[in-house]
Amino acid sequence: MGSVAPRALLLENPHTNADPILSRAGLEVSRHPGALDEDELIEALDGVDILGIRSGTQVTERVIEAHPNLTAIGAFCIGTNQIDLRAAARRGIAVFNAPFSNTRSVVELAVAEVIALTRRLTVRDKALHSGTWDKTASGSHEVRGRTLGIIGYGNIGTQLSVVAEALGMRVVFYDTAEKLALGNAHRMGSLSELLAVADVVTxxxxxxxxxxxxxxxxxxxxxxxxxxxxxxxxxxxxxxxALREKILDGSIAGAAVDVFPNEPRRNGEPFESELRNLPNVILTPHVGGSTQEAQENIGHFVAGKLAAYQRSGSTDLSVNLPRLTLPPSAAARYRVGFVHRNTPGVLALVNQTFAEHGANIEGQILGTLGEIGYVVTDIGSELPREAVAAVSEMEDTVRLRVMTRPGVQEATDGEER
Known part of the structure; x- marks a missing residue:
């Protein structure tokens, strides 16, 4: 392999604190301010090892097939549905996200909107901006004593539950998975039961x-x-x-929407929605996690996961590969990250191959996730090229990465498949 530094491309302006973290991992970092469509992304990924995106860029199977040598993808957000995770796993491309970093920001926006809509502040604000004084209590309520129905009781739902209770709201929730109710929150047996009692549904x-x-x-x-x-x-x-119809006929008193089926890729582009210009409706441009604090946390968190994978093969909190972290060994000279099809006997064959070529194993960890297996192995002796080539050519090999001095630097003479 050549001596050219591996490259990271960051799209959609993740926080700039990501750059030095990736640079310290030996990556050359470049940026593009907006999202890219499929063809633009395929062109931009030439020579790129690590891709960073937010929610506006779609990493499709076609993109991945065009660039199977990508090492990892970082989603600088919570969601990863914009990435074909299965296609990435089949190519041995690790995907990381930020499942917790913007939770508080989303919760605070939800609370603010619940209060604003319940007090009909949007209507009062619009009237004054149009020059009309309309002081009335009609349709305006306190949130205290009202019932908040949370659909999805994960990281955001649980924290929202606690904050809403502190405001005096009664909290009910529904989740398809078994979740522990926090505080006085009450789990509902079905979504229909929740909808029947909730004054606010989120x-x-x-x-x-x-x-x-x-x-x-x-x-x-x-x-x-x-x-x-x-x-x-x-x-x-x-x-x-359907929401528009219910707003217009008064069945629903107000709504707040931060996410849309089709969102502009770049700031300044036109936005169309059937929800525009409706009474007591708050529309925001996918800014639930867009606070300075959240973006700083996300930049640090995701860049840290990408850097750790680049340096040491750690897949801690990966969303598509087995989650493994092998502590560094002082005796190890090389670390081998081996992604393979989850087939019985693969590990034994790998270890036999290493042994036959005189490579001494100091430490090892294996994990599987569906059709994919991942092994991290520390080698305390020389690692002959013949051993690396033999493992690379195994039928079930997806990807092989060789790193020197785990946690510090990727090998310049490593093989990769």
Missing amino acids: LHVDGRPGNAGMFGREKFEQMKHGAIFLNLSRGFLVDYG
Whole structure:
């Protein structure tokens, strides 16, 4: 291999604190301010080893097939539905995200919107801006004593639950997985039960394909008359045409939407939605996690995961490969990261190959996830090129990376498949 430094390309302006973290891992960092479409991305990835994106760039199977030598992808956000995770795993490309870093920012936005909509502050604000004084308590309520229904009780849903209770709200939630109720929150047996009692309904579910279109006309009709609806989760979860009808006929008293099925790729581009210009509706441009604090945390967290993978092969909190971290060994001279198809006997064959070529194993860890297996091995002796070549050529090999002095620097003479 040549001596050219591996490259990282960051799109959509993740926090600049990511750059020095990646640079210290030996990466040459470049940036592009906006999202790229599929063809633009394929062209931009020439010579790139690590890709960083946010929610506006789609990393499709076609992109991955065009650039199978990508080492890793970092999603500087919570969601990863914009990445074909299975295609990446099949090519041995590790994917990382920031599952916790912007939780507080999303929660604070949700709380602010619940209060604003319940007090109809949007209507009062618009009237004054148009020059009309309209002081009234009509339709305005305290949030204290009202019921918040949280759909999806994960990192955001649970923290929102605690904050809402502190405001005096009653909290009910529904999740398809078993979740421990925090505080006085009450788990509902079905989504229909939640919708029947909630004064405010807020979505906080993930972007798996099975959730697409989960909240349509039928669900809106099950909500209490005069309830409020929030979606700070995923745009494709909701039928916004049905929401528009319910806002206009008064069935739903207000809504806040931060995510849309089709979002502009760059600032300044036109935005169209059937929810524009509706009364007591707050529209925000996917800014749930867009605070300085959240973006700084995300930049540090995701860049740190990418750097650790680049230096030492750690897949801690990867979303598509087995999660492994092998502590560094003082006796190790090389570290081998081996992604393979999850087939019985692969590890024994790898170790036999190393032994036959005189390579001494100091430490090793194995994990599997579905059709993919991942092994990290520390070698305390010389690592003959013949051993690396033999493992690379095994039928079940997906990718082989050789790193020197674990946690410090990737080998300049390592082989990769």
